Amino acid sequence: MSKTNNKVSPDLDTPTDLSPDGVKKVSEALNVLLADAFALYLKTKNFHWHISGRHFRDYHLLLDEQSDQIFATTDQLAERVRKIGGTTLKSIGQVAKLQTIKDNNEDYVPPREMLRELMQDNKHVAAAMRKAHDVCDDAGDVASASILEVFIDETERRTWFLFEATRQEGSNAA
Template sequence: MSKAKAENKADNKSSKVSPDLDTPTDLPQGGVDKISAALNLLLADAFAVYMKTKNFHWHVSGRHFRDYHLLLDEQAAAIFATTDELAERVRKIGGVTLRSIGQVAKLQTVKDNNESYVPPREMLRELMEDNKKMAAAMRKARKLADDYEDVGTTSLLENFIDQTERRTWFLFEATRQQGGNAA
């Protein structure tokens, strides 16, 4: 057994697929393991950014309340919509996906924000940075999937990258100063 294969097997002990859940695939097991791990990281971050976006949606205040409240609700819904597709993609290729909030907390790379008050402009900037980070992670996962000729995952991630860039753009524009006035 090669070193990479042995390391991969050791890293995936808890993600071993039950024979009852063993989905047939033509992808090599090493590719399934690596792609599944990358998608699970994206899934954990999607849940973290979804929760942060809803947190800010619920707690935004100020003169742009309605616009920001609606923007954040729309973005949260779009992020949440990706979670099922990411998890199902892991299963389609024969991997195991997240089972608990504890796994999300363990895997997420996006930091939570538990502050009692965050100024609206800072909320938007923080979410913009989180979305940029997610787009970069998606690109990395997309390249990995492409290396294994996993067209389904690359296609899915290309769409999600575009959606994430759109969210980043909207958040950026909402934080710009107009005529010297702060947003």
């Protein structure tokens, strides 16, 4: 939604049976998730490009797979906002304003710390998706809620894989 008048351009005003307030709330929630998806995607790619050490190949492939999966969510989130009549992100500047995932601009991060940080970020995203799911439920937007259910499962899978990759040999805990 435009910040100046909270109205969508008539050319972009997609018809929906959701209430205008529901469209606004769902769009806002999904746009934060979209910003976080872009931030997590770039962080995952950053770590993919800068991973080193004895597990290089395994971690490099894991992070490449995970970044592809994260990026695949962006179009679905943005298109869902448009399907209900909202507007979505238009720039990196908007991503920076809305993201809740912290960037990592360090020159070097040890591999295990990379994976642990991404694990925590994925846990954060799953929790944010659950909150957005509640917003969708309140607005009666079952389609957005359904998409989020799949994304929550995928995010939990990424979290699990990152957790297992950071466990010490012979350890039952991380």
